[in-house]
Amino acid sequence: MIKVAPSILSADYVNLQRDIEMVDKGGAELLHIDIMDGAFVPALSYGPGWVKAIRPITDLTLDVHMMVQSPERYIDTFADAGADIIGVHTEATPHIHRALQMIKNKGVKAEVVINPGTPVAAITPVLYMVDQVLVMTVNPGFGGQKFLPETVKKIAALNEIKKSQNLTFDIEIDGGVNDSTVVPAYQAGATVAVAGSYVFDNDDPVSRIQALKDATK
Ligand SMILES: O=C(CO)[C@@H](O)[C@H](O)COP(=O)(O)O
Ligand SMILES: [Co+2]
Helix, strand or coil: CCEEEEEHHHCCHHHHHHHHHHHHHCCCCEEEEEEEECCCCCCECCCHHHHHHHHHHCCCEEEEEEECCCHHHCHHHHHHHCCCEEEEEHHHCCCHHHHHHHHHHCCCEEEEEECCCCCHHHCHHHHHHCCEEEEECCCCCCCCCCCCHHHHHHHHHHHHHHHHCCCCCEEEEECCCCCCCHHHHHHHCCCEEEECHHHHCCCCHHHHHHHHHHCCC
């Protein structure tokens, strides 16, 4: 059964604590926090102050997805704010190895992220050092996009490397995840599903978390 990480990008910001408590009680394992800098991706979202504010109100694993150019500049700040996992895009820095080292040196779980247009080969040298790999299943920057099925073969390729090298990282998917698209991704080896609009653009977000789990039993 897949672990579920609701993305607060689609939550009700005015009632954020209510929404977080709802998904926490509703069976989610992680809370996905999308950081958008207006440069690596066009949109602006929120910063470390949000992570700091959320930290005391939940024990969910805070999964910080940095869509930020030169993420090295902010890794310490997000770690100090209370992130449990920090994800950095390999496309956002020429120094992905150093960025991952910085995350680990802060005692935080390190995640490397690849866009749909980036091959798995781009991150094979750093797989030994990560706790999680995020395979983007849409181009990053916005919620509510359609899942790109061609990303599934990258999940399978990554899972093969994971098995052949006896590695233990989680494989996360993000973008366009629903109770149909999660199935091939799970079968290919995904272990964590981010879901924003599918969970929160619904009268009963908890039923959506359960639907993702039921689809991957
Ligand atoms: O990183 C991103 C978007 O760039 C996400 O985490 C979105 O929040 C996913 O939204 P949905 O596709 O599930 O609506
Ligand atoms: Co995300």
